[in-house]
Amino acid sequence: MSDQVQQLAKHCLNYRESNSARANFQLVTTVTLFIGSCLAMYHSLVHVGFWLTLLLAVPTAGLVLRLFIIQHDCGHGSFYNNNSANDWVGRCLSVFTITPYAYWRRLHALHHAGSANLDKRGYGDIDTLTVKEYNELSKLKRLGYRIYRNPFFLMLVGGPVHFAILQRWPLSFSKPSLQMWGSVMGLNLSMAVFYGAIIWYIGWLPFLMLAIPVALIASSIGVWLFYIQHQFEDTHWETSQHWDRKTAALYGSSYYALPKILQWFTGNIGIHHVHHLCSAIPNYRLQECVDDEPELKKINYLTIRQSLKYANLSLWDEELKKLVPFKAVASA
Secondary structure (H helix, E strand, C coil), X not given: CCHHHHHHHHHHHHHCCCCHHHHHHHHHHHHHHHHHHHHHXXXXXXXXXXXXXXXXXXXXXXXXXXXXXXXXXXXHCCCCCCHHHHHHHHHHHHHHHCCCHHHHHHHHHHHHHXXXXXXXXXXXXXXXXXXXXXXXXXXXXXXXXXXXXXXXXXXXXXXXXXXXXXXXXXXCCCCCCHHHHHHHHHHHHHHHHHHHHHHHHHCHHHHHHXXXXXXXXXXXXXXXXXXXXXXXXXXXXXXXXXCCHHHHHHHCCCEECCCHHHHHHCCCCCEHHHHHHCCCCCHHHHHHHHHCCHHHHCCCEECHHHHHCCCCEEEEECCCCEEEEHHHHHHC
């Protein structure tokens, strides 16, 4: 681990302290806006037209993402100083994010523990093969990997399937614990009761016309964010022998500099290198941490325009130490 990594990690430790007032304000305003946005969608569907409902689905989906970031912080134990408060808020928000709290918390902890480690892939990651691994696949498996890594497939199919279907069963663990089963099945039951009551009141068709656009937009954006936070050309991967957690956190995650309005909706999660370096920092203090240390603004800095050119990167080249597209392997 370099001196720079140690210095920046030490700097980040100063921003771990949660603030209950800021946390409460963020929670109350986001939930209030989300409920208001949902009611506006329903009103537009009944009294105006579906076209306005679709327009309103965009900010509503953005608010779902913001709720997910709050749940995410609760899972890290960083939103509040109190673990019980974190857990209860996280569980309640999971009904809106349709993401089982304890199950996802465990899976995400494994992601942080092995991020950028070539020997610990598969937990909470976008599957990434090395050039050598890809070349050793059969033609059929190469085709499957190419389809999977297509950004449109990941966002429009992979995201909705993952959140709406795969998370209804603890498939990510070969032998899920009772806590994992309880988390998933408990949420499934809560969703059946909560959304069943809404369907009983407004009907199946209006519910689907409201829920499907929001779910598609939120899951697609969420997958893209998770993709670009780790899948960029000069990212960092190492085998366990050479892997260092703090180095991997800082250089294997991007600083996705979004416009202020998008940064608000995404709860500062674009400042991902800092989040991985110190996951105990609540989302509402990430910008403060970066602003107080200019060096953090230079590491893996990406704008939206810059990030789009990385959408086709699909393989880790262990010799070049960077992500490359399929055509680079074909030409080689």
